Amino acid sequence: MGQRHKFRAGSAALAIWLAALTACSAQAEPPAPTVSEVAFAQSAPPLTRVEAESIPVLVLGDDSEKGSIKRSSGLYREVSIALQTQLARHGFHVVDAESAGARIGFDFPDRMDRTELFDLFRGIDGAGLASMDVRALVIFRVHASVKQQEYGSRIQTRVTGEIFDGETNRIVNSFALPPEAYPGPADCLDNLTDCIDMTIRPRAGDIAANLGDVLSYQLAAYAPPKLAAANDIPADMIGAGSALCAQPRSIFTVELRQFATDEARAITRVMDEEFPCRIAIDLMTGSNTAVRRYKYVTVAKRDKIEEWMHILLRDMGYDTDGPVRISLLSGNILRVDKIVP
Numbered sequence: 001m002g003q004r005h006k007f008r009a010g011s012a013a014l015a016i017w018l019a020a021l022t023a024c025s026a027q028a029e030p031p032a033p034t035v036s037e038v039a040f041a042q043s044a045p046p047l048t049r050v051e052a053e054s055i056p057v058l059v060l061g062d063d064s065e066k067g068s069i070k071r072s073s074g075l076y077r078e079v080s081i082a083l084q085t086q087l088a089r090h091g092f093h094v095v096d097a098e099s100a101g102a103r104i105g106f107d108f109p110d111r112m113d114r115t116e117l118f119d120l121f122r123g124i125d126g127a128g129l130a131s132m133d134v135r136a137l138v139i140f141r142v143h144a145s146v147k148q149q150e151y152g153s154r155i156q157t158r159v160t161g162e163i164f165d166g167e168t169n170r171i172v173n174s175f176a177l178p179p180e181a182y183p184g185p186a187d188c189l190d191n192l193t194d195c196i197d198m199t200i201r202p203r204a205g206d207i208a209a210n211l212g213d214v215l216s217y218q219l220a221a222y223a224p225p226k227l228a229a230a231n232d233i234p235a236d237m238i239g240a241g242s243a244l245c246a247q248p249r250s251i252f253t254v255e256l257r258q259f260a261t262d263e264a265r266a267i268t269r270v271m272d273e274e275f276p277c278r279i280a281i282d283l284m285t286g287s288n289t290a291v292r293r294y295k296y297v298t299v300a301k302r303d304k305i306e307e308w309m310h311i312l313l314r315d316m317g318y319d320t321d322g323p324v325r326i327s328l329l330s331g332n333i334l335r336v337d338k339i340v341p
Contacts, residue, residue: 055222056093058100058121058134059084062141062161064113069142071110075197078204079142086212092219093251100124100132114139118169125166126286129331130253130295133284136222137164138215142207144196146188153184155199159211163218167285173218177210245277245299250332252296252305253284258338264292267336270312276300296334305334 061080063070070076084094097120101108104123112120117139125134140161147154159177164170182203188195200207254271256264272281277300284293298305306328310320313336318324323339 055219056095056133056135056166057087057138057219058095058097058124058136058166059087059138059140060097060117060120062112062114062117062139064111065141065143067143067145069144069196071108071112073193073197075144075201075204076142078201079140079208082205082208083140083211086208087215087219090212090216092216095124095132095134097124100127103127103129103132121166128253128284128286128293129333130284130293131251131332133295134166136219137166138162138219139164140211144200146184146192146196148189152186153188153195154181155184155188155196156181157200157203157207159207163215172221175211175214175218177207177214180207244301244304247277247299247301249279249297249299250302252298252332252334254281254294254296255333255335256292256294256338257336258290258340259292259336261289263338266316267312268294271296271309274312275305275308277304302328302332309334309336 059080061071061076062068063076069079080097084096088094098108101120101124104127106120106123121134121137124132138161140159143158143160145156147156156179158179159175161175162171163173163175165172180203182199184195184199188199254268256267259267268281268283272278275298277298279297279299281294281296284295287293296305306326309326313320313324313326318338320326325337325339327333327335327337329335
């Protein structure tokens with residue numbers, strides 16, 4: 001079982017793949033970029049979208065320090081959502097903290113300290129789902145202070161934070177935006193929280209945009225040296241040149257249960273080298289000899305992943321209608337069970 005296997009030349013999946021590749025080759029030259037596209041490319045971070053999408057990022061706010069904006073405030077929510085949106089626009093795969101936390105039953109109280117943030121991160125990262133597998137953890141804080149002036153007030157904001165390596169839990173970078181000051185009403189100190197919220201909240205998008213630009217450069221260190229895009233089809237042709245590889249980027253959790261180590265390696269080797277539209281595959285943290293979980297990133301259709309897995313296992317001599325069962329579950333989980341006698 002440890003020998004290398006390839007799809008048979010006459011298999012349906014390979015025939016579709018060859019047809020898709022031919023269609024890609026036959027495409028006309030892409031149109032010249034517009035002036036705005038050129039301007040964006042010159043100001044964009046040094047990552048292609050495919051490279052950025054390979055970096056799962058979890059963004060958490062630290063509101064434990066005195067003078068920081070608390071989590072339940074409207075300003076915090078506006079900045080958090082806008083920052084995640086900004087990173088997504090740069091192409092990063094942003095793991096939504098609220099939905100991920102809800103999935104593992106985590107509450108979000110105000111004034112969470114660093115220990116609680118790392119507990120949340122470990123719970124999300126250790127949930128065993130590829131869509132929640134975190135490579136970089138971004139912790140940010142928004143500070144606000146008010147200074148009374150003769151004819152009004154002056155509200156100053158300061159944004160700081162750190163980036164942590166999701167695998168080693170070590171801090172790898174820090175950031176601090178230049179302080180910004182805004183005019184406020186004369187009675188701001190009478191109702192400090194509402195005053196800060198109403199004054200700064202309309203600027204949340206600008207704060208997040210500036211921070212997103214800084215982080216997009218700092219997170220570039222996590223990109224692999226060279227990321228293959230859909231089995232060497234050029235990234236700009238995915239979705240344009242082949243209907244097979246025209247789907248939005250999807251992340252699957254591939255579970256191989258009760259397979260020997262050599263068997264699992266042979267299966268994933270073929271998935272990595274032979275499956276069309278593959279972007280990346282990687283063994284997930286927490287896997288063991290009984291259950292191996294892999295993060296599989298692709299731009300192929302869901303049903304094609306299941307079809308190709310059936311073909312692969314049958315070519316390797318497994319009976320997928322007998323002791324080996326393939327299940328495509330909700331949450332993009334492809335489970336392959338080998339029933340041990």
